[in-house]
Amino acid sequence: MLIHTTPRLSFPRPLVYATYRDKLIELVPYLPNVRFLKIKSRSEAEGQVYSVNEWHAGGQIPPLLRAWLGEELLSWTEYDIWNESDFTVEWRIETHAFTEAVRCSGKNRFLEENGTTLIESRGELKIDPEKLKAVPKIFRGQVTRAVEKFLASKIEPNLLQMAEGVSHYLAQQSLG
Template identity: 55%
Template sequence: MEISVDSQVSFSRPLVYSTYRDKLVELGPYLPNVRSLQLKSRQETERQVRLVLEWHGGGDIPAAARTLLSEKLFAWTEYDVWDNNEFTVDWRIETHAYREAVFCAGKNRFLDRGNYTLVESRAEVRIDLSAIQGIPPFLLGQLVNLVEELLSKKIEPNLVRMGQNVQKYLEQTQKNQSC
């Protein structure tokens, strides 16, 4: 499944880019299906910033359903490579459950459009049923539906909401600085 989301943020490209990169841990938990986000590592050079983030989802999934399912189904590690010269980030997600069956990766480009920044987010999600071993066939279909729901149908709204969160964050920061 291909995911394509464009967000407009009415601030300069360097500011929008650095806010996405440097404030992700602060803004991520405000996404509708994220309970927590933790920075595991950050490596910086002049040209690149490499981040490893651990996400825990399930924020908008009923608590009763969460108690019946493994916590691993709601957790993933994200690996980012931020290119400070190109204003891009290449990212991939590694799910904590069924790693061998799930592929999810993408690229965000931050484009200067004069009075706003266009954030182009492109991603690909693939689920390979044949890679899942030891699951009874009668449960496999339900499991695949759950994984697709958690990944494919949650990523797009999160990309949209992140753009909105960055816009609000920058507006609030600007307002606070002018006081």
């Protein structure tokens, strides 16, 4: 499954980029689907910032998936490589449920257009049903489709919600 969003924020690219990279904890109140965020690590080397963040979201889990896991489906670890020279971030998400079966990664480009910022997010989500070891073989196809559908219904809206949250955060910062 391809992941694709292109939100536009009415703030300059360096400010938007730095806010996404450096202000995650401050952004949580602007993200209604996020219960909490834990910054696991952050380091800088050769013009890049490497960060690892653990996200915990809220929401309902479909009954079929609830049978094999609980809140793990709403938690993930994100590995980012921020490159300020070209205003990009390469990201990889490791789900806490079905970790060995789910592959999700992509790249965001922060593009400047007439004083605004266009965030081009592109990624891919793949699930290998053969690696769903906790699920009986007879149910793997059904569970794979359910997990893909569930994650698809969350990833793109969460990327858009993040952009909206950053926009609200920056608007409030400019007022205060």
